[in-house]
Amino acid sequence: MSGFSKFVYYNDELFVESVPLKEIAEEFGTPCYVYSRSALTEAYKEFDAAFTNRDHLICFAVKANSNIAILNLFAQLGSGFDIVSGGELQRVIKAGGDPGKTVFSGVGKTLFEMRMALDANILCFNVESEIELISLNHIAKEMNKIAPVSLRVNPDVDAKTHPYISTGLKENKFGIPTSEAERIYHSAHLYSNIRFVGLDCHIGSQLTKLEPFMQASKKMLNLLKTLQAQNLEIDHLDLGGGLGIRYNDEILPSISDYVSALCTSTHQLKQRLLIEPGRSLVGNAGILLTRIEYLKHTPARNFAIVDAAMNDLMRPALYNAYHEILPVNKNSGEIKNYQIVGPVCETGDFLGHDRNLGLNNGDLLAIMSAGAYGMSMSSNYNSRPRAAEIMVDKNTSHIIRQRETIDQLFSNEHTLSY
Ligand SMILES: Cc1ncc(COP(=O)(O)O)c(C=O)c1O
Numbered sequence: 001m002s003g004f005s006k007f008v009y010y011n012d013e014l015f016v017e018s019v020p021l022k023e024i025a026e027e028f029g030t031p032c033y034v035y036s037r038s039a040l041t042e043a044y045k046e047f048d049a050a051f052t053n054r055d056h057l058i059c060f061a062v063k064a065n066s067n068i069a070i071l072n073l074f075a076q077l078g079s080g081f082d083i084v085s086g087g088e089l090q091r092v093i094k095a096g097g098d099p100g101k102t103v104f105s106g107v108g109k110t111l112f113e114m115r116m117a118l119d120a121n122i123l124c125f126n127v128e129s130e131i132e133l134i135s136l137n138h139i140a141k142e143m144n145k146i147a148p149v150s151l152r153v154n155p156d157v158d159a160k161t162h163p164y165i166s167t168g169l170k171e172n173k174f175g176i177p178t179s180e181a182e183r184i185y186h187s188a189h190l191y192s193n194i195r196f197v198g199l200d201c202h203i204g205s206q207l208t209k210l211e212p213f214m215q216a217s218k219k220m221l222n223l224l225k226t227l228q229a230q231n232l233e234i235d236h237l238d239l240g241g242g243l244g245i246r247y248n249d250e251i252l253p254s255i256s257d258y259v260s261a262l263c264t265s266t267h268q269l270k271q272r273l274l275i276e277p278g279r280s281l282v283g284n285a286g287i288l289l290t291r292i293e294y295l296k297h298t299p300a301r302n303f304a305i306v307d308a309a310m311n312d313l314m315r316p317a318l319y320n321a322y323h324e325i326l327p328v329n330k331n332s333g334e335i336k337n338y339q340i341v342g343p344v345c346e347t348g349d350f351l352g353h354d355r356n357l358g359l360n361n362g363d364l365l366a367i368m369s370a371g372a373y374g375m376s377m378s379s380n381y382n383s384r385p386r387a388a389e390i391m392v393d394k395n396t397s398h399i400i401r402q403r404e405t406i407d408q409l410f411s412n413e414h415t416l417s418y
């Protein structure tokens with residue numbers, strides 16, 4: 001996919017756009033996340049262009065990468081946002097994003113978050129249960145506001161992805177079963193401060209085939225037609241996010257094939273189409289840059305112990321996810337089979353298993369495809385300050401998040417006062 005082409009070797013040295021990654025490591029230290037501005041921009045533009053003249057809104061899923069500079073870049077390109085917390089709403093606002101182009105998903109919105117989102121006049125609440133709708137109606141009434149709502153429908157479609165990130169099966173906690181959603185739309189009169197503006201679904205993440213999207217889209221269309229036949233009109237259909245990226249050898253539909261398929265499957269609709277892509281916008285536009293601290297050879301294994309760990313990128317530990325690992329300088333170190341591991345005290349702290357690489361102590365490695373659910377899922381486990389983030393624009397590197405300091409780590413903690 002497009003993002004990969006921004007991380008390329010020149011004379012055996014890995015660059016991002018026109019900047020050697022080695023230079024970034026020297027200037028900002030490691031571990032750090034490095035993003036290509038043009039990869040981010042191109043991915044967004046590919047989505048946008050594929051809609052041709054279809055009325056649409058791309059709502060970037062903030063959870064995939066919530067750095068304010070990245071949100072700001074998408075906002076400037078015209079993007080809307082999909083949020084799942086009040087914190088994400090505040091990030092969107094801080095980044096200059098438009099709350100009027102923001103949808104709020106999630107099964108557990110608090111009353112406080114609902115108030116904040118009503119105050120900000122967001123585009124829509126993607127409501128995931130009847131009890132949530134009752135609460136939202138209550139809060140909106142208190143605030144003398146009308147809450148715009150889409151029901152998030154659970155279409156019971158198998159996304160054929162990792163079970164932890166499959167969200168559209170009937171046994172998952174997400175969304176409302178189709179029949180129940182139909183009943184709730186019909187009880188609109190019970191909710192004085194709710195206006196039903198849309199219909200929504202999101203069946204999972206890292207989908208590698210179009211079929212599950214098509215199945216979901218078909219089910220949503222059927223529901224929409226049923227509602228329309230009973231004179232219930234809405235403004236938009238939100239088909240969620242979920243398009244996968246290439247981590248290893250997956251064969252994926254392109255962004256434009258995916259958007260075209262969604263447009264074709266909904267061609268008879270006059271409603272605006274919304275999508276909520278996360279990973280496919282940022283995943284291959286970012287890497288995690290790390291340095292080898294020690295090469296350790298035991299009778300059983302060769303380990304490359306690096307300065308990044310599961311707290312920086314938890315996808316391998318959490319999902320056994322594969323990330324390609326490239327040497328920043330291809331060198332003549334003897335090729336061996338390595339376990340690429342971090343310093344954290346867990347055997348699950350690995351970034352890659354069984355990689356055949358020629359390595360030396362002190363070498364830099366690029367953990368590829370780390371732009372999505374990398375930094376945003378990082379933690380301070382083992383009291384490790386979180387990594388810096390750098391955005392490269394052609395030949396210039398910008399720091400978009402300073403490396404966390406130990407003082408910042410401790411700043412909210414207090415000893416007992418006696
Ligand atoms: C409601 C919702 N929308 C959008 C996304 C973004 O998904 P992805 O990053 O797979 O595009 C997610 C995450 O799976 C989500 O939960």
Ligand SMILES: N[C@@H](CCCC[NH3+])C(=O)O
Nearest residue numbers: 063165205206315372373
């Ligand atoms: N965190 C997941 C994706 C979760 C999608 C959120 N609904 C990943 O890294 O693949």
